[in-house]
Amino acid sequence: MLTLNxxxxxxxxxxxxxVVELIPDAFVIFDGDHRLLAANAAALRCLSLSRExxxxxxxxxxxxxxxxxxxxxxxxxxxxxxxAMEPLPVQIPGGRGRRRLxxxxxxxxxxxxxxxxxxxxxxxxxxxxxxEGARLVGQSLPMLxxxxxVERVAPTSATVLLLGESGVGKERVADYLHHCSGRAQGPLVxxxxxxxxxxxxxxxxxxxxxxxxxxxxxxxxxxxxxxQGGTLFIDEVGELPLSMQSKLLRVLETSRIxxxxxxxxxxxxxxxxxxxxxxxxxMVAQGGFREDLYYRxxxxxxxxxxxxxxxxxxxxxxxxxxxxxxxxxxxxxxSVPVADLLVSYHYPGNVRELKNIMTRAAILAGTGxxxxxxxAFQSQAGEAVSVASPRRGSRSVCTEAGxxxxxxxTGGHRAEAARHLGxxxxxxxxxxxxxxxxx
Ligand SMILES: Nc1ncnc2c1ncn2[C@@H]1O[C@H](COP(=O)(O)OP(=O)(O)OP(=O)(O)O)[C@@H](O)[C@H]1O
Numbered sequence: 532m533l534t535l536n537x538x539x540x541x542x543x544x545x546x547x548x549x550v551v552e553l554i555p556d557a558f559v560i561f562d563g564d565h566r567l568l569a570a571n572a573a574a575l576r577c578l579s580l581s582r583e584x585x586x587x588x589x590x591x592x593x594x595x596x597x598x599x600x601x602x603x604x605x606x607x608x609x610x611x612x613x614x615a616m617e618p619l620p621v622q623i624p625g626g627r628g629r630r631r632l633x634x635x636x637x638x639x640x641x642x643x644x645x646x647x648x649x650x651x652x653x654x655x656x657x658x659x660x661x662x663e664g665a666r667l668v669g670q671s672l673p674m675l676x677x678x679x680x681v682e683r684v685a686p687t688s689a690t691v692l693l694l695g696e697s698g699v700g701k702e703r704v705a706d707y708l709h710h711c712s713g714r715a716q717g718p719l720v721x722x723x724x725x726x727x728x729x730x731x732x733x734x735x736x737x738x739x740x741x742x743x744x745x746x747x748x749x750x751x752x753x754x755x756x757x758x759q760g761g762t763l764f765i766d767e768v769g770e771l772p773l774s775m776q777s778k779l780l781r782v783l784e785t786s787r788i789x790x791x792x793x794x795x796x797x798x799x800x801x802x803x804x805x806x807x808x809x810x811x812x813x814m815v816a817q818g819g820f821r822e823d824l825y826y827r828x829x830x831x832x833x834x835x836x837x838x839x840x841x842x843x844x845x846x847x848x849x850x851x852x853x854x855x856x857x858x859x860x861x862x863x864x865x866s867v868p869v870a871d872l873l874v875s876y877h878y879p880g881n882v883r884e885l886k887n888i889m890t891r892a893a894i895l896a897g898t899g900x901x902x903x904x905x906x907a908f909q910s911q912a913g914e915a916v917s918v919a920s921p922r923r924g925s926r927s928v929c930t931e932a933g934x935x936x937x938x939x940x941t942g943g944h945r946a947e948a949a950r951h952l953g954x955x956x957x958x959x960x961x962x963x964x965x966x967x968x969x970x
Contacts, residue, residue, distance in 0.1 A: 555687040557651035557713060563644030565590035565601050565609055573687050576800070577632070577651050577713025608636060609647050651713075652686055667700070667707050668851045669844035673836045677704070684831050685711035690783060692768075692828045693806035695835035698883030701806040702766060704835055708804060709762040717761030720754050720801075725767040732775055734791050737782075743792025755788050758801035768828065769809035769820065780824045838878040838885065839953050842933075845874050845885065852886045853901075856893035862901035872903050872940055875933035877953025884908075903940065908951070929954065931966040943970045 547569045551558055557577035559570040567588045575582060590609050591599040601607045635650040667678055684691055685708050693701040702721065709719040727735055734743075738753030755763060765771075771779065782788050783803060787796040805828050814820035838845065846865065853859035865873070878884050888906060895905040929952050941947040949959040963970065 554650075555689065557686050559585070559649045559651070561590060561593075561609060561647040561649070563641075563646060565607065565647075567593060568646070573713070574651055576688060576802070577686055608634065609638075652682075667703065668848050669841065670847060671841035671843040673841045674844055677833065677835060678707075680833055681708050682711050684708070684833075686713055688802060689831045690802075690828055691804045692811075692830075692832045693804065693835060694832055695806075695808065696837050696881055697808045698881035699808075699835045699837055700882050701808075701835060702764065703882075704833065705762070705764040705766075705804045705806065709764075712762065712802065714761045714802060718758055719762050719764060720758040721764045721766060722754050723766040724770040729772045729775070732772070733778065736775075736779070737788045737790055739791035740793045743790070747792065750790070753788065753790065755782065755799045755801055756797065758799075760800055761802070763801040763803050765803060765805040767807060768805040769807040769811055769814060773819075773821065776821045776824045780821065780827055783824075783827050838881045842874050845878075846870050848882060848885055849873050849889050852889035853893055856890045858898065859889070859893035861898065862893065862896055865901070868903050868936070869901055869906060871932040871936040872906055874930065875936040875940070875952055876908055877951070879953075903936075929962050931962075931968075934959070934962050934966060934968060938968070938970060945970060 547560065551560065551569045551571040551574075554571055555573065557571065557574040559574050560568045562568050567585050570578075570582060570585045575585070578585070589599070590601050590607050594608055595602075601610070604610055633652045635652075637648045639646050639648065667674065669675075681704060691708060693704055695701055705721075706719060709715060722735065724732065734747075734751070734753070736753050736755055738751050738756055739747050741747060741750050765779075782799070785796075786799055788799050789796050811820050811825050811829070815822045815825050838848075849870075850863055850865060853862055853865070873885075873888075880887075888908065891907060892901055892905040895907075896902070933952065934948070937948040937951045938945075941951055945959060946956055949956045952959065954962075962968075
């Protein structure tokens with residue numbers, strides 16, 4: 532029981548277990564005998580251990596993985612950490628093998644002795660060990676800010692909603708989030724609502740029992756169950772039919788599913804990350820999306836800016852995709868004219884378009900040098916992609932090299948060069964004046 536000073540009615544005070552649940556990050560408390568007193572749900576997920584596994588666990592077993600006495604001054608982090616809140620990299624044995632965590636330990640003094648609070652985070656130093664697929668390429672400010680947000684929310688159990696135009700990297704960010712979470716060793720299951728018809732989506736998500744419908748000749752486990760202990764990435768959640776939206780909401784609220792044709796409720800422990808390129812708030816206003824589900828999903832929205840708003844990432848991404856292409860590494864680093872040309876473009880198809888451009892360029896260049904003529908932009912017409920962007924209205928910034936490259940690539944055609952840069956012709960004129968470029 533936790534009571535505050537002079538509390539008139541201690542019986543009404545919250546328990547320690549209830550208090551630790553208020554902390555969104557993975558958090559555990561040890562008592563003065565170095566025995567674990569309480570852990571919140573985020574910590575259980577982070578360590579893949581149950582509350583029963585953890586309660587009463589000694590510091591030696593917690594830090595070393597095997598029961599034993601406290602290692603004392605020489606080795607127990609609770610003793611050595613003091614009150615400095617410096618993160619401490621440790622290898623903690625979880626339910627599925629050891630994992631590297633960064634632990635911040637703080638010491639408190641109570642009536643009956645000391646106690647210790649431990650905040651657990653995935654160790655950023657361990658990031659290189661994560662698979663290539665989980666790495667986010669990009670060093671622009673918006674990208675660094677995005678990574679910080681994702682790393683912050685990853686260890687919690689919050690539902691995350693990824694917003695951004697098509698091809699901007701939503702699935703990639705979901706992958707990164709999964710690998711930064713305590714569920715990294717669990718599965719990452721992806722479901723794309725835009726590719727599933729209304730009839731099959733329920734069976735896909737929740738599974739079905741034998742005989743549930745014609746053709747159901749055996750029991751099938753759904754994607755929620757397949758994601759047990761891991762993450763379920765629901766892509767294009769805006770395409771979910773209304774009837775399914777209420778069912779999804781129920782699962783998010785109760786953490787239980789019922790297979791189609793089944794009667795039992797099955798507990799599921801899957802962290803949900805959803806994504807959409809659509810403006811869900813507008814869909815709510817038009818009655819196409821349930822308001823309650825919208826609020827539930829957007830507990831932690833993360834906006835991924837379009838590539839044209841983070842042109843500083845273009846070269847790093849281009850070289851990354853070139854490295855992945857057959858024989859592409861031959862062309863690294865990119866020549867200045869190719870780099871200028873790439874940076875000048877506005878990428879309506881975002882990172883996916885850049886990836887396709889680089890894969891194609893590597894093929895066209897073969898074993899010779901990679902030249903500007905090998906760069907073929909896919910959406911030269913510059914058609915607008917429908918955007919659900921809270922940052923709509925932010926302006927493209929063109930460099931002198933970019934403007935010159937766009938003019939060179941379009942044979943000096945101003946209207947085409949403006950389209951190519953993703954700006955209006957009037958804006959292009961302002962740039963021509965600013966950089967004193969004559970066409
Ligand atoms: N920051 C990044 N670093 C490395 N690769 C990236 C990055 N962002 C996107 N990609 C790659 O670009 C391609 C498109 O990204 P992704 O599929 O994640 O986009 P998306 O926003 O989910 O698209 P859609 O809305 O069409 O589902 C993928 O091959 C992905 O791996």
